[in-house]
Amino acid sequence: xxxxxxxxxxxxxxxxxxxxxxxxxxxxxxxxxxxxxxxxxxxxxxxxxxxxxxxxxxxxxxxxxxxxxxxxxxxxxxxxxxxxxxxxxxxxxxxxxxxxxxxxxxxxxxxxxxxxxxxxxxxxxxxxxxxxxxxxxxxxxxxxxxxxxxxxxxxxxxxxxxxxxxxxxxxxxxxxxxxxxxxxxxxxxxxxxxxxxxxxxxxxxxxxxxxxxxxxxxxxxxxxxxxxxxxxxxxxxxxxxxxxxxxxxxxxxxxxxxxxxxxxxxxxxxxxxxxxxxxxxxxxxxxxxxxxxxxxxxxxxxxxxxxxxxxxxxxxxxxxxxxxxxxxxxxxxxxxxxxxxxxxxxxxxxxxxxxx
Numbered sequence: 026x027x028x029x030x031x032x033x034x035x036x037x038x039x040x041x042x043x044x045x046x047x048x049x050x051x052x053x054x055x056x057x058x059x060x061x062x063x064x065x066x067x068x069x070x071x072x073x074x075x076x077x078x079x080x081x082x083x084x085x086x087x088x089x090x091x092x093x094x095x096x097x098x099x100x101x102x103x104x105x106x107x108x109x110x111x112x113x114x115x116x117x118x119x120x121x122x123x124x125x126x127x128x129x130x131x132x133x134x135x136x137x138x139x140x141x142x143x144x145x146x147x148x149x150x151x152x153x154x155x156x157x158x159x160x161x162x163x164x165x166x167x168x169x170x171x172x173x174x175x176x177x178x179x180x181x182x183x184x185x186x187x188x189x190x191x192x193x194x195x196x197x198x199x200x201x202x203x204x205x206x207x208x209x210x211x212x213x214x215x216x217x218x219x220x221x222x223x224x225x226x227x228x229x230x231x232x233x234x235x236x237x238x239x240x241x242x243x244x245x246x247x248x249x250x251x252x253x254x255x256x257x258x259x260x261x262x263x264x265x266x267x268x269x270x271x272x273x274x275x276x277x278x279x280x281x282x283x284x285x286x287x288x289x290x291x292x293x294x295x296x297x298x299x300x301x302x303x304x305x306x307x308x309x310x311x312x313x314x315x316x317x318x319x320x321x322x323x324x325x326x327x328x329x330x331x332x333x334x335x336x337x338x339x340x341x342x343x344x345x346x347x348x349x350x351x352x353x354x355x356x357x358x359x360x361x362x363x364x365x366x367x368x369x370x371x372x373x374x375x376x377x378x379x380x381x
Contacts, residue, residue: 028381029156030360031145033080035072038155038361046149046160050095053102053161055112059176060140060154061086061184061351061378064212064280065303067368069141073305076142084140084154084379085114088170088179092158102167111182112159113166113333114138130328137162155360157381168337177348177378178340181211184376185336185347186329188215191299193223194332195324196274203227203272205263205291206248208279209239211350211376212301214246216276218345221247225274227266231259231291235372238352242375246345263291271296276326278302282309294319301326350376357381 026042033039048054066083068074091108104110117124121133136142140153149160161167170179191212192198204225206216209232220228229250230243240251252262263271271293277285280302286309289298298321316323329336340347352375355363360379367377 027151027156027158028357029082029145029151029153030357031080031082032070035079036070038364040358043145043150045158046151048093048095050097051101051163052095053091053098053104053165053167054093055087055089055110055159055161056092057087057089057154057156057159057381058109059088059180059378059380060084061180061376062364062367063184064210066140067364068303068305070364074303075306076136078142078144080145082140082145082151082153082155084156084159085138086180086183087112087139087154087159088176088182089154089159098163102165104167104169109170109172109179110167111170111179111333111337112139112161113168113186113329114141114183115166115328115330116162117164117166119164127331130330155357155379157357166333168333170337171341174341174343175348177351178343180378181215181347181350181376182333182336182340183329184211184350185215185218185339186333187212187301187326188217188219189222189332189335190329191276191301191326192216192219192225192274195299195326196276196297198223198225198274200224201226202274203229203267203270204274204276205229205231205272205288207231207275207277207284207288208302209236209243210278213276213278214239214242214350214375216278216301217243217246217248218339218347222339227272229263229266229272238373239375242349245349260290273297275299276301280304282307285309286311289315289319289321292319292321295321297322297324299324299326351378353377355379
């Protein structure tokens, strides 16, 4: 039997036991090494996400070891038992126009995602990584992780993939451009790494006084300027840094409705704005006249399809101390305590990990 932490009703975990799934030719069983609490997990835990369906085993930022794999799956994924891998959150149907064009996070046949949209109310049950084992379905994407890479870094592969998608693919970053990244949390830090890899000139991170840990990591990862909005006028500071031109790109990573509305002010005419955070159904106000008058481009950033490859390359290179983004670890059995701690947003917390 496998132990997993299940959300049966909003706001509460219950430890449950499930049978190990029968692994067929196209299936894989992952022994979970570590899973991090994604910024969207609290919204699902509290029932504030439109796609949540209880009972649910959360967890999609995961690294682990291949415990069992079918013959066809081994060939498809290029893996063997005991290989160390990360599993991307989204599962491809392989047939719809979105999956066939590399946008499988928008799959027209259900948007299946581990620890997110798939309930544990029927076999094979283990659809999330807040568990000792996770079932891996056909249509998944897997990536090898080197043995020397810290689990705290490896489990963040999809997070770093997000940063790459928002900066490079959606944000269309160009060498020498300026970017304003709103929020030095895990997603903001991933965006800093991506911006640094893209050769952006001014990498400006905006946050609050309580964000000291995130600010320090942002600087370590390549940020050129840190702006504490409680100590300085952020717009004037960005204007001075860019010599009056403002930024070509802004990425909103806070989920704060006020921040979302003011993010467009950091952009020059024909600038690009990537909205990468969710608000938990709260409405944000944006002055659309500014979008029209400056001919801004606004992009939603959902998922990391085809960008985890580069993320894993960065992680395996150990060029950045990505493991520092995980600031606390809890045993799996203390998922309730870990989630409540993460939701409380203490100043010393960026990401929390669970270890079975």
